[in-house]
Amino acid sequence: MFFSAYLGNSSGEQHWQEMLDRHADWLGLSAHAFSRRVADGRVFAFGWVSLRPPNTDALVREDADRLTLISLNTLTRAEALAQESPRGFETNATRMDVSLASGDVRIAVPVLTVEQFYHAGNGRGWVFGNDLRLMLRWAGLELEERAVYAIFQFSFTPPPLTISRTVRRIPPGTQFVLPPGAASGAIERFFDARDLNLERGEASAEELLQEALDGVLAHVPPGAAMHFSGGLDSGLIAARLAAMGRQDTRLQNFSEGPGDTFRDVAPAMAAHLGLPFERVEWLPAEIPGALEEPAKEFSFPFADSATVPTRMLVRAMSQWDSRPSMFLEGSGGGSLFEWGVRHDGWRMVYALPLPLRRTAAILYRLGLWRCDARAVRPIAVLHASTQLPLLHAAAGSHSTLNGLAYQVPPEVWDSLRRTLNEGLTALSDGMEPRDQVALLALLRNTAHMSAMRTFDAMRRRGVPVLYPNLEPRVLRAGFSMAWDEKCPGRNQRAPLKGLLARSVPREWVHWPVRAFHFPFRDTFAHPAVRALVRDVVLSPRNPLMALCQREGVERVFRRAQAGQPLHVGARKFVWGLTFTSLWLNGLDM
Numbered sequence: 001m002f003f004s005a006y007l008g009n010s011s012g013e014q015h016w017q018e019m020l021d022r023h024a025d026w027l028g029l030s031a032h033a034f035s036r037r038v039a040d041g042r043v044f045a046f047g048w049v050s051l052r053p054p055n056t057d058a059l060v061r062e063d064a065d066r067l068t069l070i071s072l073n074t075l076t077r078a079e080a081l082a083q084e085s086p087r088g089f090e091t092n093a094t095r096m097d098v099s100l101a102s103g104d105v106r107i108a109v110p111v112l113t114v115e116q117f118y119h120a121g122n123g124r125g126w127v128f129g130n131d132l133r134l135m136l137r138w139a140g141l142e143l144e145e146r147a148v149y150a151i152f153q154f155s156f157t158p159p160p161l162t163i164s165r166t167v168r169r170i171p172p173g174t175q176f177v178l179p180p181g182a183a184s185g186a187i188e189r190f191f192d193a194r195d196l197n198l199e200r201g202e203a204s205a206e207e208l209l210q211e212a213l214d215g216v217l218a219h220v221p222p223g224a225a226m227h228f229s230g231g232l233d234s235g236l237i238a239a240r241l242a243a244m245g246r247q248d249t250r251l252q253n254f255s256e257g258p259g260d261t262f263r264d265v266a267p268a269m270a271a272h273l274g275l276p277f278e279r280v281e282w283l284p285a286e287i288p289g290a291l292e293e294p295a296k297e298f299s300f301p302f303a304d305s306a307t308v309p310t311r312m313l314v315r316a317m318s319q320w321d322s323r324p325s326m327f328l329e330g331s332g333g334g335s336l337f338e339w340g341v342r343h344d345g346w347r348m349v350y351a352l353p354l355p356l357r358r359t360a361a362i363l364y365r366l367g368l369w370r371c372d373a374r375a376v377r378p379i380a381v382l383h384a385s386t387q388l389p390l391l392h393a394a395a396g397s398h399s400t401l402n403g404l405a406y407q408v409p410p411e412v413w414d415s416l417r418r419t420l421n422e423g424l425t426a427l428s429d430g431m432e433p434r435d436q437v438a439l440l441a442l443l444r445n446t447a448h449m450s451a452m453r454t455f456d457a458m459r460r461r462g463v464p465v466l467y468p469n470l471e472p473r474v475l476r477a478g479f480s481m482a483w484d485e486k487c488p489g490r491n492q493r494a495p496l497k498g499l500l501a502r503s504v505p506r507e508w509v510h511w512p513v514r515a516f517h518f519p520f521r522d523t524f525a526h527p528a529v530r531a532l533v534r535d536v537v538l539s540p541r542n543p544l545m546a547l548c549q550r551e552g553v554e555r556v557f558r559r560a561q562a563g564q565p566l567h568v569g570a571r572k573f574v575w576g577l578t579f580t581s582l583w584l585n586g587l588d589m
Contacts, residue, residue: 001050001459002027002299003071004134005096006035006043007105007178008125013043015124019137024049026588027296027460036067038103040180042125049134051462065101070094071115071130092471096128102180111173111191111427112442112470114451116159116300119176119185120167126178132162132300133587139166141589146415148547149408151576153387153399155303156448158416159423160187163301163584171423172443193430193439198480205485205495212477213240213499216468224466225250226328227313227454228277230266232496232509233330237468239503242273250324252317253279254309256519265508272504280316282309282519288528289315294579295586298456302449303576305518310453318461327458331450332469335441336478337486337493339395340434346394347433349385357382364567365404369556372565380569389417391425391433395440399576400569405552434483446470520571524560533557537581544581553577 002023006016017033024031032054033047046069048054061068071094092113097106107128109117119128120139127138142165147157157163159171170176173191200208217240228234228251241249253266270277290311297311317323349357360382368376383400384393402408408416424443428436451467458465468474478486481495488494501509523529536542538554545553559566560574 001048001054001462002029002129002131002134003069004047004049004127004129004131005069005098006045006047006125006127007038007098007103008042010043012125013045016045016127016138017047019134020047020049022588023131023134023137029460036062036100039065039101040103042103044098044100044103049131051460065099067096067098067100069096069098071113071117094130099180104180105178105185106175107170108175108190109170109172112447112475113172114447114455114465114467114470117170117176118162118167119170119178121184122166130299132164132167133295135162135167136164136587137589139164141584141587142166143543145547146412146419148544148580149406149412150416150419151301151303151580152406152547152573153402153408153416154392154396154444155398155572155576156444157300157302158419161419163580172447173427189426191427193428193435196431196476196479198476200477200480205481206498208477208480209474209495210240210499212471212473213237213468214244215473216466216471217241217244217246220246220249220328220466221325222248223250223322223325224248224328225252225317225324225326226330227310228253228266228270229330230269230508231330231511232493232500233333233469235269235504235508236333236496236500237328237330238270238273238275239500242275243503247274247276249275249328251275251277252313253277254282254313255279256282256309265511269504269508278316280313282312282522284519284522284526286312286315287523287526291529291532291582293586294583295588297460298452298583301580301583302452303572303579304449304453305520305571305575306450307453307579308518308523311457314454314457314461323461323463325463327454327463327465329451329454329465329467330469331467332442332446333493333496335395335438335446336469336475337496339441339445340436340438340483341487341492342394343391343433343437346381346385346390349381349393350390352382352385354386357386361386361403364400369401369404369567369570370559370565371567376567380567383569387413389420389425391428391436391440392420392444394437396444397572398569399573400567401552401556401573404549405556405573405577406548435479438479442470442475518575520560520566520575521563524557524574525563530561532582533561533578536585537578542581543584544577548577 020031029049029051031049035043035045038044092110094115094117095108115130117130118135120135129135144165147161147163150157159169162169175188175190176185178185251270255263267277290308360379364379364383368379380400428439455465497509
């Protein structure tokens with residue numbers, strides 16, 4: 001369900017309604033709207049683009065002179081509507097309060113919601129919403145170079161930036177306040193890291209995690225489904241559902257083919273738990289369909305290459321007799337229970353003399369970007385340390401082609417660093433460094449990227465998505481544990497493993513951690529993708545190429561299309577430029 005709201009005069013409302021109708025037609029959905037008059041004569045209108053008419057009673061509370069709206073991305077709608085002010089981790093609902101007496105608008109965005117919320121004001125009025133494409137219809141597209149470079153470098157756009165200078169995103173953990181008659185709004189941070197504190201008593205780490213997970217999963221309606229790799233995160237959620245007697249939950253598995261190390265574990269675990277299982281095989285013939293119309297499937301551009309196999313899973317789900325009542329995703333377990341320990345290693349890297357690290361960066365750009373070998377990793381790490389703040393280097397992966405395929409100007413780098421610090425890093429103020437890395441990894445890798453693979457695809461199809469590892473109960477449980485509980489010795493994610501071992505054979509629990517891989521070579525060697533790269537990505541009409549170094553880009557893409565080795569940092573750039581180019585090319589403005 002995609003949401004939009006308008007505040008302004010009646011003529012602007014008509015334009016907004018036409019925009020809403022056009023967006024719904026483009027997505028193959030329906031538009032629904034209602035409006036109220038503000039005391040100063042302006043109009044406030046709410047609108048939705050969705051598969052079915054929304055239940056406004058569950059989304060909107062109307063008092064004497066105030067409207068309160070919450071998003072659907074929460075299990076606790078009633079509690080969210082009952083709150084009188086933002087409460088950090090109480091709920092994952094985005095909340096919008098509008099005074100019909102004064103026209104005052106307040107929008108509070110939780111710190112770890114997957115939903116992004118935007119605002120844009122011009123002479124016709126103000127528009128708010130959770131769909132960047134819809135916002136661009138109102139405000140127009142003026143490419144924001146900082147956002148483009150952020151996608152190239154970090155694989156996501158840090159708030160408050162968006163791909164366009166005309167639209168701004170409300171940062172997580174903050175409230176946007178638009179006073180009556182104001183020409184601009186203000187951002188007020190309400191999240192405090194102390195909101196994560198939990199009085200845990202004498203419970204062990206496993207007991208604490210079980211109580212939190214079960215409390216979240218108890219709200220899952222019958223007939224749900226989930227992506228299931230057979231790995232630790234999805235395996236634990238499936239195991240807890242099975243322990244609660246939820247054999248109605250359907251597991252959907254993606255296999256990369258005969259070489260997939262989890263090929264046998266996933267169906268065996270599903271059978272052991274008594275849950276229905278379906279496998280979707282990687283088929284190169286399906287690649288063109290997985291890249292088709294990304295602008296219709298995703299509300300904003302990001303650069304998670306596992307989007308391709310996710311879209312194959314979603315396309316397979318469209319053949320089911322009925323859509324699931326809810327979709328579950330295991331994203332975030334690694335960030336919450338493991339990533340923090342990376343801080344210690346990165347701290348030692350940053351202690352090395354800067355000239356040494358800069359020399360390594362030069363070596364990487366001179367040719368090591370062509371290598372896909374473990375031996376290159378130390379050089380790539382040193383290269384990263386010259387470009388990223390320590391916490392962000394530890395919290396997530398990134399492109400490594402700055403200086404070869406693109407060149408971020410110094411003033412843009414300075415602005416991006418400030419944006420990262422103000423929009424994300426500041427949320428972790430007061431936490432110990434390993435907890436800071438964990439929170440930033442959740443924000444960067446999960447909420448901004450991996451979770452988005454399913455969130456937009458499912459809401460376009462009218463299916464709510466639940467991310468148990470982002471729910472307040474589980475987050476509080478995870479952050480209340482000491483790191484020597486979560487990762488004692490080399491036993492990373494120990495509470496997850498201990499809890500899962502209660503339900504399945506231990507050898508499945510200690511199987512090597514599996515990443516959701518993207519068959520990169522198959523994809524970029526495919527004739528249809530080669531044509532897209534030629535006609536869209538490398539086209540002189542592509543506005544992104546103005547921010548690239550064409551010769552370097554072409555060198556990298558030639559290797560990708562020839563199936564030759566590329567370092568993972570180079571592959572991230574190739575995918576980021578490709579996906580963002582296709583997304584921009586497919587926009588209906």
